[in-house]
Amino acid sequence: MALTSAGSTALMRVVGISKTFGGTRALDDVSIDFHGGEVHALLGENGAGKSTLMKIIAGVYTADEGELIGSRSGDLDVAMVFQELSVVPELSVRENMEMGGYDGRSIFLRHGALEAGIRSALDEAGLGGLDLDMPVESLPLAQRQLLEIARGVYADAKVLILDEPTATLSDNEIERVHAVVRNLVAKGHGIVYITHRLGEVFTLADRITIMRSGRVVASDVTTEFEMNQVVTMMLGHEHTAAAAQPIEGLPPLAERRLITVSNLTAPHQFTDVSFAVQPGEVLTVFGQIGSGADQVIRALAGLTHPSSGEVRIDGKPVRLGSRPASQADGIAYVSADRTIEGVFLDYSVAGNISSGALGRVSIRTFLSGRREKQLAEKYASMVAFDPTRVGVPVGSLSGGNQQKIAIARALATSPKVLVLNEPTRGVDVGARAEIYKVIRALAHQNVAVIVYSSDIVELRELGDRVITMFRGGIVADRPTSTVDDAQLLSEILHGATS
Secondary structure, X not given: OOOOOOOOOEEEEEEXXXXXXXXXXXXEEEEEEEEOOEEEEXXXXXXXXXXXXXXXXXXXXXXXXXXXXXXXXXXXXXXXXXXXXXXXXXXXXXXXXXXXXXXXXXXXXXXXXXXXXXHHHHHHXXXXXXXXXXXXXXXXXXXXXXXXXHHHHHOOOOEXXXXXXXXXXXXXXXXXXXXXXXXXXXXXXXXXXXOOOHHHHHHHOOEEEEEXXXXXXEEEEHHHOOHHXXXXXXXXXOOOOHHHOOOOOOOOHHHOOOEEEEEEEEOOOEEEEEEEEOOOOEEEEEOOOOOOHHHHHHHHOOXXXXXXXXXXXXXXXXXXXXXXXXXXXXXXXXXXXXXXXXXXXXXXXXHHHHOOOHHXXXXXXXXXXXXXXXXXXXXXXXXXXXXXXXXXXXXXOOHHHHXXXXXXXXXXXXXXXXXXXXXXXXXXXXHHHHHHXXXXXXXXXXXXXXXXXXXXXXXXXXXXXXXXXXXXXXXXXXXXXXXXXXXXXXXXXXXXXX
């Protein structure tokens, strides 16, 4: 496949870039052209070299070899929008914009000219009419993400690099970001789009470049790729969906009934939700944020208090509205936000895994280091994490490995039911595949697994059954293999069934 575009002038060219850290070759002769008027998706697993390349473009690192060629005399005119937002919540919209767009000349501009420039940039980013004096902390997450983009526009950037801009957004918020991206492309900007959500790549990107082990392995227009082909190129080997890998030796479904949810209701969140999950089964719950799907998951974990209905495990009622009680009754939970609710970044792997099962690693009231290490090694192995590394701090691990530790921490409680909320958010394709295998292996051990995900590709990869939700109610419940993507999306967007 061709490595460069033809027929137009590149806004930015990466030519023969190489970078070595110690004895590790992070980038090896990377050449990519980025053009105006197109969305260029940059794909690859964590460690593929994407972040190093972006930091070289941003001036954080200096390349050992090669050069960057911009649109005007070496001026790259680049703005970067990272997944971890850099806006200052305590400052106003105006103050954040002025910080992002300051170029050394702004002090000589009149207030009116500054405000006009800010409003023009906000309008391009879909934030026209926003109160400039309101604190950014009062904005919803999607508008903060768009504010980051607006700052790049205000700085007169010709190329905007968006790093996982939709990782934590709902479907409606994602479409809003996509609309802004399309608007910027229509005005001639070049967009470099980094994401682990491959589904949005094929709906948004004009061109795809795939990196692996510090090299470009393919680059061409999006129409030349298929989903499975992209995954194979990213991984370097063929990939089989976890849900397509059979689990043998399970008794018929009718003979296995573990968790039943009956008429569960929480005002203004969800109403009359009922379903059952068998041991050995992975049930996925699909819906937009605000549909009630994510809140049902949190209710099972004891984090939302239903007003009526019941949950039973093996016929015994689960105490709802209390996280410790639901855990004691057999439900383990893995949060969508691993850095806030999932893991302790400053603790070791061993300390994280044992934190939910202190009774198993203590002698009377004293923590046993030996027991903690043994427990950690056991569950680290179960989630395909190197057990010799249980002493390292979790904050030093990749996102995929942090998520594995969050799952291991849940497993250490010996659950009957494992509930996962967006289990692979912000995790690359390779780590996702490993996490899916872990989840399927748990189902093989007769754990009932319930997953909320807003990623339709993940539903296909993981779920035996899928429940769709719209405005707090269940639309449909059936085997994943019996329904197509268009119908699933119709159900969560409009509540419509065929």
